[in-house]
Amino acid sequence: MKEIIYKIRSYSESVEVLDQLQAGYRIILDIENVERTEAQRVIDFLCGGIYIIKGQIQQINSFTYLCLPVGDINIDDDQ
Incomplete structure (x- = not known):
């Protein structure tokens, strides 16, 4: 399985992350450089899409x- 590391800088980049998940890639997502409220929007969007x-x-x-x-x-949780 292929993996992609994303260092998100804005909410608009979260669509690309979901597109790559749909294509079958594992994603390691780094949201350190995103403002806290915008980071929460990214995670909320991705949680919905991943569901x-x-x-x-x-x-x-x-x-x-x-x-x-x-x-x-x-x-x-044990991993």
Whole structure:
């Protein structure tokens, strides 16, 4: 499975992240450079889109998320 690392700088870039998830890529998302309120909009948008495509999202740390497309390995709290 291919992975892409995104360092998001604005909400408008979140559509591209979702497009890549739909194409089957794993996404490592870094939102450190996004204003807090805009970062929350990005995560809310992605959570909704990931739900629709039956993918998964897991917070790695305060600014990093792992987004998985449908059919990828389940995220487990023990990992």
